Amino acid sequence: MxxxxxxxxxxxxxxxxxxxxxxxxxxxxxxxxxxxxxxxxxxxxxxxxxxxxxxxxxxxxxxxxxxxxxxxxxxxxxxxxxxxxxxxxxxxxxxxxxxIPLAQSVAEVLKDLKEKAEKERRDEVAEEAHQLQREEQYRRETSIDIWSGEAIVDRRSRFVAHMARVHSIDEVREVVQYLHSIKNIACAAHPTIYAYRFTDANSVLQKDSDDDGESGASVKMMFLLDQLQVDGYIVVVTRWWGGILLGPDRFKHIMEVTKNILLTIPEREREMAASAKRKSAE
Missing domain, CATH: 3.10.110 (Ubiquitin Conjugating Enzyme)
Incomplete structure (x- = not known):
């Protein structure tokens, strides 16, 4: 065989x-x-x-x-x-x-998407750094300081609150106009949702708000200012839309960034008082 x-x-x-x-x-x-x-x-x-x-x-x-x-x-x-x-x-x-070519194609597409996302993030970080530089320059050129809080990110939507001392309607307009001059803020879906509350020179309480297209948002912000009895400040919230509808969660985030920055007021006022004391001693 x-x-x-x-x-x-x-x-x-x-x-x-x-x-x-x-x-x-x-x-x-x-x-x-x-x-x-x-x-x-x-x-x-x-x-x-x-x-x-x-x-x-x-x-x-x-x-x-x-x-x-x-x-x-x-x-x-x-x-x-x-x-x-x-x-x-x-x-x-x-x-x-x-x-095998199909798997290679999928890997290449994911690589491109990852690199694109990383570049977008680098650009965001760079723009945020430029924004801080512009804000610092603005502070040197004007008498109004503007502070920005920590961002909240949810499904690619970003929420950031800004705050400034104000004593008049003109100063309110100045703050809002300045924030609109920052490219990264101006391109947001809702650049300047704001509420302000201050006592004017005649001892009259002045307060108002603006939704900037996010219907119902500024009223909720004003509620917080009233509850905390804020006097002499404007809070502006910027929302960048991430392409996914958030529903009621968007109001929760707007309220949270507003509350977070309002709670820094005592610290800000201590810093301003210390700064004024140093200047008077010079």
Whole structure:
């Protein structure tokens, strides 16, 4: 009887073909003949196994992500590759030659999106730094100081409160106009939602508010000023819209940034008193 050599399965033949076509990107898994590891852009590594039964007539390759830049991108990559594999690759023919370029494409898209998001964040940080510089210059050129609080971010919408001492309607207008002159603020969906409360030279309480298109927001801000019996301040809230409707949560965030900056008034007044004392001693 003549000895028979073991025959190569169709799956093994496809794996060998892929290793030849993508020699720089693919390597065979040790101890297996039906799996490869695919090295993709942006530090993604994908383990691909061809099912022993039903492939490629009835089953797709089994995909397992071995590594990625972070957990969020891992989830996005796995979902997108599996979705596109089932939407774009027809059963009935060997799929690896199409699957690997598809996975490379998904990795490249996610890399571009990540780099774009990082650039946008760097631009935001740079713009915030420029804003602080402009505010500092403004403080040197005018008698009105404007303070900005910490931002609240929810689903890419950002809320920031600004506050200044005011003693007249002219000073209220000056603060609002100055904030509108800052490019990063002027381009917001609602640049200057404000409420003010001060006692004028005739000992008459003056107060008013403006929604700046965010209907109902400034009344809630004024409620806080009244509750805290604020006298001599304007609070302005800027909202940058992130593309997702927040519903009533937007009012919660507007109230929170307003309250947070109002609670700094005692500290601000101590600083102003100390500064005035130093100047008088000079």
């Amino acid at each position: 003549v000895g028979l050599l073991p025959t190569m399965s169709t799956n093994e033949e496809e794996i060998d073909m892929i290793l030849g076509m993508f020699s720089d990107e693919c390597e065979r898994c040790e101890g297996t003949s039906d799996s490869v590891v695919v090295h993709l852009p942006f530090h993604f590594e994908l383990h691909v196994t061809l099912p022993p039964r039903g492939y490629p007539e009835e089953s797709y390759p089994q995909l397992h992500l071995l590594s990625s830049p972070n957990a969020q991108l891992a989830s996005a990559f796995s979902q997108e590759v599996n979705r596109r594999m089932r939407d774009e690759l027809p059963l009935g023919i060997p799929l690896l030659a199409q699957l």
